[in-house]
Amino acid sequence: MLVATALAVVRTQSLFATAMLSGVFSLLSALLLVVLDAVDVAFTEAAVGAGISTVLMLGTLALTRRFESAPSHSPAIPLFVVLVTGATLIYGTLDMPNFGSATAPAQVHVAPEYLERSVHEIGVPNIVTAILASYRGFDTLGETAVVFTAGIGVLLLLSGLRRRRRNKREDV
Amino acid sequence: MQAIDWEFVVGHINYWLFIVLMMTGFYIVVAKGNLVKKIVGLNIFQTAVFMLYISIGKVTGGTAPIFPLDMNVDPAVVYSNPLPHVLILTAIVVGIATTSLGLALIVRIREEYGTIEEDEILKIEKEMALQDVRQHSEVIGERG
Amino acid sequence: MRHHLILRVITKLLIGSIMLFALYVQFHGDYSPGGGFQAGVIMAVAFIIYGVVFSLDEAQRVLPPWVVHKMAALGVLIYAATGVYSLFVGYGFLDYTALSPDYPEKGQHYGILLVELGVGVTVTGVMVTIYYAFTSRTPIMDDEAW
Numbered sequence: 001m002l003v004a005t006a007l008a009v010v011r012t013q014s015l016f017a018t019a020m021l022s023g024v025f026s027l028l029s030a031l032l033l034v035v036l037d038a039v040d041v042a043f044t045e046a047a048v049g050a051g052i053s054t055v056l057m058l059g060t061l062a063l064t065r066r067f068e069s070a071p072s073h074s075p076a077i078p079l080f081v082v083l084v085t086g087a088t089l090i091y092g093t094l095d096m097p098n099f100g101s102a103t104a105p106a107q108v109h110v111a112p113e114y115l116e117r118s119v120h121e122i123g124v125p126n127i128v129t130a131i132l133a134s135y136r137g138f139d140t141l142g143e144t145a146v147v148f149t150a151g152i153g154v155l156l157l158l159s160g161l162r163r164r165r166r167n168k169r170e171d172v
Numbered sequence: 173m174q175a176i177d178w179e180f181v182v183g184h185i186n187y188w189l190f191i192v193l194m195m196t197g198f199y200i201v202v203a204k205g206n207l208v209k210k211i212v213g214l215n216i217f218q219t220a221v222f223m224l225y226i227s228i229g230k231v232t233g234g235t236a237p238i239f240p241l242d243m244n245v246d247p248a249v250v251y252s253n254p255l256p257h258v259l260i261l262t263a264i265v266v267g268i269a270t271t272s273l274g275l276a277l278i279v280r281i282r283e284e285y286g287t288i289e290e291d292e293i294l295k296i297e298k299e300m301a302l303q304d305v306r307q308h309s310e311v312i313g314e315r316g
Numbered sequence: 317m318r319h320h321l322i323l324r325v326i327t328k329l330l331i332g333s334i335m336l337f338a339l340y341v342q343f344h345g346d347y348s349p350g351g352g353f354q355a356g357v358i359m360a361v362a363f364i365i366y367g368v369v370f371s372l373d374e375a376q377r378v379l380p381p382w383v384v385h386k387m388a389a390l391g392v393l394i395y396a397a398t399g400v401y402s403l404f405v406g407y408g409f410l411d412y413t414a415l416s417p418d419y420p421e422k423g424q425h426y427g428i429l430l431v432e433l434g435v436g437v438t439v440t441g442v443m444v445t446i447y448y449a450f451t452s453r454t455p456i457m458d459d460e461a462w
Contacts, residue, residue, distance in 0.1 A: 015208050022212045029219050037236045037252035038226045039349040041260050043341075045219070047357040048268045052443055053215070055364055056268075059450035060208060060275040064282040078203035086195040090188055098183030099227060107231060107253050115237070115251055124346040124428060125239040127254040128261065132351060133428040136258060137410040140431070141395050143262040144438050148392050150269035151442030155385070157276040158449040238349070265353045265439060272446045279453065 019057035026050045040128045186227050193220035205290040207278045211271060218267050222260045229253035320369065327369040334362040342436050346425065352432035356439025363440075364447050372451050384444045391438025398430045 026049025033042035097104035114131055124130045132140055197220060200213025230252050237254035278288055285293050342355035367375035402414035412427025413420045 015206065018209060018212050022215055025216060025219065029223060032223060033226055036223070036226045036230045037234055038229070038257045038260070039236045039238075040351070040354070041222070041226060041257050041264065043349050043354050044261055044264045044357070045222075047354055047361065048264055049215075049219070051361050052357060052364070052447075053268055053271060055368065056272050056275055056446065056450060057208070057212075059447070060279055063279045063450070063453055064208065064288050075199075075203045078199055081202060082195045082199045085198065086191055089191045089194070093184055093187040093191070096184065096187060098179070099186045099230065099232075101183070101232070104228070107229075110255065114254065124425065126346055126348065126351075127237040127239065127251070128257050128349075129345050129351050129428060129432070130424075131254055131258045132261065133431045134412060134424055137399070137431060140262060140435065141392075141399070141410070143266055144392055144395055144435050146266050147269045147442050148388055148438055150266075150273050151388050151445045153273045154276045154446045154449050157273075157280050159452065236349070238347075261351075261353060265357070269442060269446075272450075276446075276449065279450070 015061055016058075019054055019061060022057065023050045023054040026053070040126075187224065190220045190224040190227065193217075193223075207281065207288045207290065208275075211274050211278070214274075215267075215271060218263075222263065225256045225260050229256035323369055327365055331362050331366055334358060334365070338362065342432065343429065345432055346428055352435025353439055355432075356436040357443060359436070359440045360443030360447070363444050367447065367451065372448070376448065379444065381445070381448055384441050384448065386441075387437050388441030388445055391434045391436070391441060394434035394437065395431055398427060398434070402427075 026045055030042040030046040030049070033039075033045060101107075114135060115127060124134075194217050197213045197215070197217030200216065201210050204210060204213065231250055234250040234252040237251040237257065281293065282288050285296050287293060287296075338355045338359040341350035341358060342352065345351035345355070363375055363379055366378065398412075398415075399410040402411045403409050405414040405417075407414040410427070410431075412423045414423065415426040415430075416423035
């Protein structure tokens with residue numbers, strides 16, 4: 001279903017439908033994330049992808065336009081590039097451990113240590129929160145700063161410049 | 173010809189599925205001229221990468237990494253790897269922030285050029301460059 | 317906007333519970349799925365819904381843009397201040413033991429709560445800021461064009 005939604009995004013020309021389909025895509029992927037035991041992530045994906053990003057897409061469409069024009073050049077070259085990249089990536093997965101294997105390198109390095117230590121060191125039932133805020137507090141501080149910076153960027157692009165220009169005009 | 177190793181195929185099909193999704197997003201980014209569509213493609217690519225990460229952290233028979241409230245952890249219970257969850261959790265929120273930055277750029281481009289199609293923007297840019305060259309040569313011609 | 321009566325009544329009913337849910341997710345994040353990022357997004361959604369269904373002016377009367385801008389900065393400050401505080405008390409940056417030296421576990425709890433609060437406030441601020449920035453531009457097409 002995810003693939004079907006993605007292909008529908010490729011096919012449709014209406015940007016409104018594209019925005020809606022991307023919301024559907026987010027909800028479907030949130031479902032898949034729940035199946036993969038990542039409840040926190042699914043939560044975020046559902047709230048962010050289906051909620052905020054759809055509203056933002058629609059806001060952009062209201063400021064721009066609703067339909068895309070027909071493609072002007074043939075899709076052969078992009079298709080070729082995409083197929084080659086995909087084949088390379090699939091070749092790369094051949095060495096990966098089986099899905100759900102408990103002895104995969106990703107499972108045996110730091111994760112068990114976090115799982116063991118957070119019980120008596122932090123005492124917070126939700127391990128994701130414990131790692132997020134405590135063991136990886138630096139990361140999260142950085143991510144918060146990135147979100148903050150993006151907010152400043154949007155402000156500068158959409159409202160700051162206009163105000164400054166208006167001031168300039170008044171000065172003149 | 174050797175027989176297909178079904179265990180291998182089933183164990184890897186999730187990676188392949190996400191790669192197909194990734195490539196769909198990539199195709200939209202490369203082939204479509206519309207800037208909003210490109211952003212949507214980028215989002216699809218991004219979500220596929222998220223799911224790839226999460227699926228690496230999944231352990232068969234595991235459960236969500238949340239301990240019981242009384243903190244008496246049963247050693248028999250297997251938990252999925254919480255580390256990818258943490259990384260992706262923050263990545264999603266950062267992703268929406270950067271997406272909105274991209275959309276803001278599109279709005280500005282629309283206001284400057286009056287279009288959000290890549291080809292038309294390129295055409296306008298070319299004309300502007302040509303005009304610049306013409307003006308420049310006129311100035312030089314006056315001097316000469 | 318008079319014709320969306322049902323939408324307006326339902327929205328008014330929903331906003332309260334959305335905000336309550338956001339606070340629950342925020343402060344119950346150590347026990348159940350959730351945390352600052354999700355809570356911030358959900359809280360922002362409450363304001364965005366209000367702005368979509370009523371109007372931008374109404375939403376900005378409830379939550380003026382300058383408050384939102386300050387919120388975005390305040391969150392990062394809360395986060396960083398937690399770290400700097402632990403530095404001053406004599407522990408490492410963001411070492412939550414500093415908040416309650418006798419009971420390190422409690423310190424961790426306080427620290428996580430504070431830091432998540434900072435994250436939540438920033439995310440709310442930024443999301444609402446972005447929404448305001450997008451919608452305060454005059455759209456080039458009217459509602460009928462949809």
